[in-house]
Amino acid sequence: MTADNEDPPGRPQNASDKKGVRTMLPFSTQSATGKRVIPGTPVFDGESAQSGYALNAMCFSFNEKANREAFMADDEAYMARFALTEAQKKAVRERDVPAMISAGGNVYYLAKLAGIFGLNVQDLGALQTGMRLEEFKAALLAHSITERRVAA
Amino acid sequence: MSTICGGVFTSHVPGIGKAIAQGLQQAPYWKPFFDGLVPVQHFLWREKPDVAVVFYNDHGLNFFLDKMPTFAVGAAPEYRHEDEGWGIAFDRPYRGHPELSWHIIESIVADEFDPVTCQAMLVDHAVAVPFELCWPGAEGFPVKLVPIAINTVQHPLPSPKRCHDLGKAVGRALESWPRDEKIVVFGTGGLSHQLEGGRAGHINVDYDKFCLRNLAPDPEALLQHDTLDIVELAGSQGVEILNWIAARGALRGSVRELASNYHVPISNTAAATVLLENRETLIA
Numbered sequence: 001m002t003a004d005n006e007d008p009p010g011r012p013q014n015a016s017d018k019k020g021v022r023t024m025l026p027f028s029t030q031s032a033t034g035k036r037v038i039p040g041t042p043v044f045d046g047e048s049a050q051s052g053y054a055l056n057a058m059c060f061s062f063n064e065k066a067n068r069e070a071f072m073a074d075d076e077a078y079m080a081r082f083a084l085t086e087a088q089k090k091a092v093r094e095r096d097v098p099a100m101i102s103a104g105g106n107v108y109y110l111a112k113l114a115g116i117f118g119l120n121v122q123d124l125g126a127l128q129t130g131m132r133l134e135e136f137k138a139a140l141l142a143h144s145i146t147e148r149r150v151a152a
Numbered sequence: 153m154s155t156i157c158g159g160v161f162t163s164h165v166p167g168i169g170k171a172i173a174q175g176l177q178q179a180p181y182w183k184p185f186f187d188g189l190v191p192v193q194h195f196l197w198r199e200k201p202d203v204a205v206v207f208y209n210d211h212g213l214n215f216f217l218d219k220m221p222t223f224a225v226g227a228a229p230e231y232r233h234e235d236e237g238w239g240i241a242f243d244r245p246y247r248g249h250p251e252l253s254w255h256i257i258e259s260i261v262a263d264e265f266d267p268v269t270c271q272a273m274l275v276d277h278a279v280a281v282p283f284e285l286c287w288p289g290a291e292g293f294p295v296k297l298v299p300i301a302i303n304t305v306q307h308p309l310p311s312p313k314r315c316h317d318l319g320k321a322v323g324r325a326l327e328s329w330p331r332d333e334k335i336v337v338f339g340t341g342g343l344s345h346q347l348e349g350g351r352a353g354h355i356n357v358d359y360d361k362f363c364l365r366n367l368a369p370d371p372e373a374l375l376q377h378d379t380l381d382i383v384e385l386a387g388s389q390g391v392e393i394l395n396w397i398a399a400r401g402a403l404r405g406s407v408r409e410l411a412s413n414y415h416v417p418i419s420n421t422a423a424a425t426v427l428l429e430n431r432e433t434l435i436a
Contacts, residue, residue: 027384028380028384036380038351038380038383038384039350039351040349040350040351040352040354041346041348041349041351041354041383041384041387041388042348042349042388043307043380043383043388044305044306044307044388045306045307045308046306046307049217049306053217056216056217057216057217057218059212059237060212060216060217062237063212063213063234063235063236063237064235065235065239068237098349098350101348101349106212106217106305106306107347107348107388108211108212108305109212110348111211111237111238111347112212112236112237112238113237115237115238115239116237120167120419121167121347121419121420122419122420124347124348124352125347125352125353125420128348128349128350128352129350129351129352129353136352136353139353140353140355140416140417140420141417143355143357143416143417143422144416144417145357145414145415145416146184146413146414146415146416147361147412147413147414147415148187148188148411148412148413148414149409149411149412149413150191150410150411151408151409151410151411
């Protein structure tokens with residue numbers, strides 16, 4: 001742990017303790033159960049895959065137009081059919097994307113539900129970061145760059 | 153004997169598919185990305201490969217969490233794209249190449265990989281968008297497809313080293329393919345982006361440039377980070393660089409960058425397109 005001494009005080013300890021990547025990755029911490037925690041970054045692992053199964057299964061069904069229409073016609077019945085948990089139902093009713101993620105939703109499947117609500121991934125980004133859509137787009141544009149190389 | 157002529161690496165954002173469907177390629181927002189495909193299209197017209205072997209990740213069209221393979225190799229006579237939930241389905245089918253698929257499966261299993269094999273599978277935007285980008289128009293695609301899916305959805309994901317080794321094993325399989333066919337390798341997805349959480353919108357230009365700089369001359373530089381390191385650096389979906397790492401592994405000859413285009417942002421993504429040439433290494 002000697003490398004920690006080189007870190008400035010107050011910097012969170014990196015769970016990754018190998019290969020000299022610490023200086024490049026000062027950001028993540030470790031949870032009580034030993035999992036690596038990357039701030040603002042839910043990692044969809046076995047735990048989320050289990051807790052989110054019903055919600056994600058419902059969203060997966062939305063690949064089919066008829067199922068999207070059935071949800072729009074009666075969302076409560078449709079959620080009941082997939083046995084969503086109360087927390088998942090509440091998150092869906094309230095269009096609360098962070099709550100859907102907390103309830104085990106995976107963004108690739110949630111994107112199909114978001115489409116029903118007329119939301120794209122930029123809308124989802126704004127909803128999760130507490131920005132207005134224009135602010136979220138401006139934050140992306142702040143990285144704006146185009147670099148092109150073509151070999152002779 | 154087979155020839156592995158090169159590699160195409162490109163982002164596969166669904167929004168690109170929507171832009172194609174709406175004919176927006178020359179609109180100011182999209183043009184800097186689409187212009188990066190021109191050298192790739194010229195390369196493919198010139199080289200006329202017979203087969204494309206595509207490393208990609210499925211986003212919930214073919215695979216669900218009930219059965220989630222770490223590696224899956226398509227061995228179907230034909231593949232199709234379908235509606236993924238937002239109403240766009242590209243209708244050109246993809247001819248498969250079951251004989252080559254099974255040759256790859258035999259070879260990589262002998263090399264101690266354990267892929268799932270799929271005689272029926274749908275391919276999602278991670279295959280469809282790159283194909284639309286590379287061979288625009290209404291005619292059928294001039295290549296046969298072998299899709300190889302890597303799990304980048306549900307952690308634990310395979311390590312970058314494992315993906316690179318898989319690519320190398322596929323490369324050896326392709327080199328030992330006795331038919332006189334020309335093969336191009338694809339790696340799709342990336343670069344840095346994150347769709348979920350408080351860090352949604354995360355872009356890391358430094359990490360992306362590190363990947364772009366090292367992809368051709370020193371791909372092993374990309375193996376120094378494990379998958380969670382990459383999630384931290386490049387964002388939860390930036391981890392799709394695993395597909396690039398695998399595809400690069402399949403190019404085992406003398407590799408040179410022919411073209412590279414990096415454009416931020418496309419949707420929530422740092423978008424990139426790279427074309428690598430692969431020539432047989434001469435032995436004195």
